[in-house]
Amino acid sequence: MSLVEKAKKAAAYNAVDENFPANAKVVGIGSGSTVVYVAERIGQLANKESFVCIPTGFQSKQLIIDNGLKLGTIEQYPSLDIAFDGADEVDSQLNLIKGGGACLFQEKLVASVAKEFVVVADYRKKSPSNLGIQWTQGVPIEIVPNSYATVLKSLYALGAKNAQLRQGGSAKAGPIITDNNNFLIDADFGAIENVAQLHQQIKALVGVVETGLFVGMAKKAYFGEESGEVLVWGA
Numbered sequence: 001m002s003l004v005e006k007a008k009k010a011a012a013y014n015a016v017d018e019n020f021p022a023n024a025k026v027v028g029i030g031s032g033s034t035v036v037y038v039a040e041r042i043g044q045l046a047n048k049e050s051f052v053c054i055p056t057g058f059q060s061k062q063l064i065i066d067n068g069l070k071l072g073t074i075e076q077y078p079s080l081d082i083a084f085d086g087a088d089e090v091d092s093q094l095n096l097i098k099g100g101g102a103c104l105f106q107e108k109l110v111a112s113v114a115k116e117f118v119v120v121a122d123y124r125k126k127s128p129s130n131l132g133i134q135w136t137q138g139v140p141i142e143i144v145p146n147s148y149a150t151v152l153k154s155l156y157a158l159g160a161k162n163a164q165l166r167q168g169g170s171a172k173a174g175p176i177i178t179d180n181n182n183f184l185i186d187a188d189f190g191a192i193e194n195v196a197q198l199h200q201q202i203k204a205l206v207g208v209v210e211t212g213l214f215v216g217m218a219k220k221a222y223f224g225e226e227s228g229e230v231l232v233w234g235a
């Protein structure tokens with residue numbers, strides 16, 4: 001197992017071991033490569049029949065099923081005891097950039113209704129100061145497909161240095177389609193001075209479904225370090 005992979009696993013296992021509520025009934029499972037280890041660890045719990053897991057997308061749903069966990073929907077369970085998810089970048093205030101894996105909207109929906117939201121990541125995700133320094137691919141923004149041209153134009157007006165419709169690359173000709181049948185834009189604003197304000201400005205654009213800026217939502221962040229230790233930010 002590579003150093004990065006070991007770091008992801010250590011962060012995920014620690015986060016579950018230290019935060020999983022004994023009497024949890026509804027648990028959010030996020031998306032990405034680090035959350036794979038969250039689902040694995042939760043799948044090892046002796047009481048796994050006593051709670052239901054809510055996914056943040058297709059991959060997440062498969063993780064829940066593959067680990068023998070009970071699958072539920074956010075429509076059935078609109079309030080969660082805890083949610084775990086990865087991040088693309090985390091600042092010291094626990095603001096996040098998310099959506100690198102294109103699961104943005106459902107990830108925010110699940111996190112927004114969880115009593116506790118715990119982030120799991122490897123050492124590369126820590127921002128030295130502002131968001132946008134470590135993750136330079138741009139802020140992911142989920143949009144209604146036919147609004148892409150107007151939203152792109154507006155993002156440049158808001159100060160984006162670069163904004164691109166995310167393409168499927170060799171896996172798909174044309175833009176990526178999210179789990180909610182939307183498009184994604186990645187907008188690079190450089191180092192973000194005011195995360196909350198930028199989120200509000202982008203969110204106000206017609207056609208924007210949700211931004212990948214998660215402001216003041218996470219309670220804790222667990223980082224697997226290169227040394228093998230786990231660093232915890234937050235309460």
Ligand SMILES: O=C(CO)[C@H](O)[C@H](O)COP(=O)(O)O
Pocket residue numbers: 030031032033034035085086087088097098099100101102103104107
């Ligand atoms: O936001 C996400 C998906 O949209 C992921 O949580 C984020 O990209 C982190 O992924 P990984 O754990 O693979 O680094």
